[in-house]
Amino acid sequence: MSRFDPRKLYIVQMLYTSSSPEAPVSAQKIADYLVEKNIRCDEETVLYETELLQSSGVPILCAENNSKSFYIKK
Numbered sequence: 001m002s003r004f005d006p007r008k009l010y011i012v013q014m015l016y017t018s019s020s021p022e023a024p025v026s027a028q029k030i031a032d033y034l035v036e037k038n039i040r041c042d043e044e045t046v047l048y049e050t051e052l053l054q055s056s057g058v059p060i061l062c063a064e065n066n067s068k069s070f071y072i073k074k
Contacts (some may be wrong), residue, residue, distance in 0.1 A: 010034055010037060014033055016074075025069060026068060033069070058072070059074075
């Protein structure tokens with residue numbers, strides 16, 4: 001049984017509500033948002049977590065011109 005991970009949930013929630021192909025969200029901005037939620041995080045952690053979410057089937061895509069910015073395909 002896996003442990004509930006609020007970090008992943010907040011990443012998906014932020015990308016779903018605040019991103020688009022025209023306005024992707026940077027990994028640093030996501031990390032700052034998570035820190036505001038009292039979740040320890042940095043840019044590298046966000047990059048790792050988004051990779052895990054992508055491999056799990058969450059439709060997170062990288063921005064066309066920046067591999068450290070993301071959006072969710074809706």
